[in-house]
Amino acid sequence: MTETVYGGGCLCGWIRYEAIGPANNPHTCSCRQCQRHSGSLTTAWVEFPRDSVSWTGPGGVPSTFRSSEMTSRAFCPKCGSSIGAIDDAPTIELLIGGFDEADQAALRPRFHSFEDRRPRWWHVDTGPDDSGSSEA
Template identity: 35%
Template sequence: MDRIETEASGGCQCGAVRYRVSAVLDTSHICHCRMCQKAAGNFFIALIGVPRDAVRWTRGAPATFASSDKAARGFCRDCGTPLTYDYHESKHINLTTGSFDDPTQFAPKYQFGLEAQMPWFAELSIPAEGTTEQTMAAYVDEIKATNHQHPDHDTKVWPDN
């Protein structure tokens, strides 16, 4: 595993938990295993390894659930956002790629847990639509007026009211 020096930040949906990383490992991956499906509440979870000395919690800290005797899952206790997979014996911790402010930096390089991958996932071909102001015009003003999601950057305080 190669260590890649970087500067990146992220956090949960509500902003109660924020972090900064100074390095990541070249381990960006998707895991389809049933435990990861349950932890993410989705078909898979996207994770990237971060050396323990390279992550700093800048606001709050994740709550944890011992998903096994060997590992714990970190999440925001306020909004429920999945944030970590921590295999206790590892020299690194995995952060959920989607919790980064710019997750496009960390394209998945591997897939694991293929035994639990949804059988139709590889051949998924259904109509697709973005969630832009054009496609969601009927809802945009209402969503903007009632948005409680933390922005994709660090803030001095949150909520900002």
């Protein structure tokens, strides 16, 4: 059985990565740290073991900012794009929007963390997949 390789990176392409599946714990989060890190009310994350993620772009490993006792937020030092979080535990959480093919079923969020911090109008649709798409 072959494992899925998920590619992605920042806006300018300086930071690129490959994560070898399976994708673990895809979810959305509305905690205050995620809001400030992304500039969005909600982020969408997926986790991979640290040894399953390779930094493949010309920029190598992303820059980090220590955001709590257990994690650092990762970003591109050139364009400022948020990449994810590099935990002290052997886990890297990547923002789903940075993947080249973010619409894969394995990356679909399954739950929402810190629901009490999300706007009342925001929710994760846990119903059947919507086969339609709209692009801005």
